[in-house]
Amino acid sequence: MLVPFNVSDFLYRAETVYGGRIGIVDEPDQPAPSLGELTYAELAMLARRQAARLDELGIAPGDRVAIVSQNSARLLVSFFGVAGTGRVLVPVNFRLRPDEVAYIVRHSGARMLLVDPELDDALAEVGAEFRLVLGDDDLYAAEGIDPTPWEADENATATLNYTSGTTARPKGVQITHRNIWTNALTMGLHLGVTDRDVYLHTLPMFHANGWGMPFVAAGLGVPQIVLRKIDGAEILRRIEQHRVTCLCAAPAVVAAVLEAANTWEGDIPGRDRVRIVVAGAPPPTKTIVRVEQELGWEFIQIYGLTETSPLLTVNRSRSEWDDLPPEDRAAKLVRAGAPAIGVQLNVDATGEVLARSNVVLDGYWKQPEETAEALDGGWFHTGDGGTIDGNGYLTISDRKKDVIITGGENVSSIEVEDCLFSHPAVAEVAVIAVPSEKWGETIKALVVLAPGTQATEAELIGWCKERLAGYKSPTSVEFRAALARNATGKLQKFKLRAPYWEGRERDGD
Known part of the structure; x- marks a missing residue:
């Protein structure tokens, strides 16, 4: 039948x-x-x-x-x-x-x-x-x-x-309908959702259909709590009021909750009960440690795209990692994760991540050429660069267009950002390519400092040089009051790069 x-x-x-x-x-x-x-x-x-x-x-x-x-x-x-x-x-x-x-x-x-x-x-x-x-x-x-x-x-x-x-x-x-069905079933299975859960809608429902969670929750009888506007303290209040057990969030939302927790009176709501599912960009490892230690919540990383409904990979702590120090466990959880059931992953000769699954889009509306390009060879071309280890775990190195090629060497902006995030004064950072007469392009860090802290350009560059290969370290740092993000919490690096490349042409942009 x-x-x-x-x-x-x-x-x-x-x-x-x-x-x-x-x-x-x-x-x-x-x-x-x-x-x-x-x-x-x-x-x-x-x-x-x-x-x-x-x-x-x-x-x-x-x-x-x-x-x-x-x-x-x-x-x-x-x-x-x-x-x-x-x-x-x-x-x-x-x-x-x-x-x-x-x-x-x-x-x-x-x-x-x-x-x-x-x-x-x-x-x-x-x-x-x-x-x-x-x-x-x-x-x-x-x-x-x-x-x-x-x-x-x-x-x-x-x-x-x-x-x-x-x-x-x-x-x-x-x-x-088939995409949504497949995504919902695999999402519910990997997250272990049951009718004893309570789901909080911190993620915009418009974004990849709220990652499919409205369907997961409905099918399993899970009460759904609607949150209209993101506020870290309000998220904690809703978790306390409704005994929330699960929420999905971009890294910026995680940061807002951690900040609110600093001034929260009493026990943090949801300790040893809440699991927070994060995607959008790999958060710094120190953020994962803070979620587990300061909030007492389980951190789950997933990876996917609007075009994949969105679930492609899941990274949830395994029993083999239980005895690891928090920093070592976080280093494993920062990866995009292992393929979800029904997903096949590959990396082509250029380093681009490819995927096959029943969650992959039918096509782009009224754009047959873009559809053919995205699905070339029977694989969906994600536009992300990455590597897959021997256990099937995917690590995203960068959007292909965000990889910085300096002096012929490829540098992952994500790797440099993670290093800068480990500095106690850094609250937000975006690493981009800017023109260089000598190297073609070089590394610039746009940094937002944490309130009440100070750091100099030389200090942050030196911090990176102590922890990264020299060619991966920024050659300049620019301090900003804020970094513009889109509605899903993603940095739009092509917009951040644009002023520096005005009048010049950069491959991929």
């Missing part, structure tokens, strides 16, 4: 098995009326009402519905009310400029645009055939109206997720 995968399967099980359980606790402090606490039965009812409203408007399976929102129950419902009924949900980064949002709405061909009330004025000029503000009762059909059944096609596009644009115009990544 072959039953097509459908993202609505996760909500069907939640309603059937855990219908009376609180499935979502909406953000109480938001411009739209909060939906408060919803049972999984109520969440499923809202998804059906949303689908019935789309029926009334003539928005058919295959049509695109864009949504621009911070984390909210209405966004979560739309994964099922839109994507689960054959339409294509287009979750848009709420931090983008209006012209960038307009590009995505136009490029995706979205017939409907759903907008968070807080963004309504800023996005006033961005429209679609149907435009609704979240919180408007017109989003849902009258209670009791059943939607038209959809004959599921597991290879149909469920969501169209636009890349974060770290290197160019964002591309629309076509993620199928």
Whole structure:
């Protein structure tokens, strides 16, 4: 028997098995009326009402519905009310400029645009055939109206997720029902999720569909706590209030929690209970040590891309590492990890990481040439450089475009950043290539100092020279008040490099 995968399967099980359980606790402090606490039965009812409203408007399976929102129950419902009924949900980064949002709405061909009330004025000029503000009762059909059944096609596009644009115009990544199913099952399995967990949405739901965790949590009856805006102290409060056991975060969020923990009164919430799943960029090893020692949380590293739904690798502490000193265990956990079940990894002759799996995208929306290039040879080309050791563990050395080639030697900016992070005065750092008449390009470190600390350029360069090969050490350090990141916590190094390369051409940029 072959039953097509459908993202609505996760909500069907939640309603059937855990219908009376609180499935979502909406953000109480938001411009739209909060939906408060919803049972999984109520969440499923809202998804059906949303689908019935789309029926009334003539928005058919295959049509695109864009949504621009911070984390909210209405966004979560739309994964099922839109994507689960054959339409294509287009979750848009709420931090983008209006012209960038307009590009995505136009490029995706979205017939409907759903907008968070807080963004309504800023996005006033961005429209679609149907435009609704979240919180408007017109989003849902009258209670009791059943939607038209959809004959599921597991290879149909469920969501169209636009890349974060770290290197160019964002591309629309076509993620199928089969992709989402495979990702959710492997994510839930590797993280050991059960119906005794409580999940906190610190990760933006728009980003790779919240890494698939809305589906994992629903399918296993896990209560989902919505957090609208990131604040380290508020994360700790929610963990304490709701007895949260699991959250996903970019390294910048981990840093915010660690900072808040410094002034937290009483025991840190979640000690020996919480596991924090981190991706986006390898955090410094000292951060991993601090998570385990200062917070008492389990640190899990994963690696993937929007194009891979996103899970490719998992790095979770193994029993063989239990007796290692914290720093040695952290050195193992800083790696991207071993391939998730169903994932095959390879590294080509240029050092680029390649992947094969059922989580790999169907293609880039309306970009056949880019699709063919990304899937050349039957492997997905990640754009990341890396190495795989004898036990199958992947270490990401750098984005291919972020590798610094100085005097003919390749230098991983990540390795240099990790070294600088180990200096007690360094709070944030980005290492980039800048032009050099002698070497072609050379290494510059952009550094944010921790409050109340001091360091000089010479001191930081000397710190690196004591710990790295000479050619890997920065030749200059520039101190900054802050480093701009995108909505998912990633440094956009091509933007940081751009002023230094103005009027010059750099390979790869």
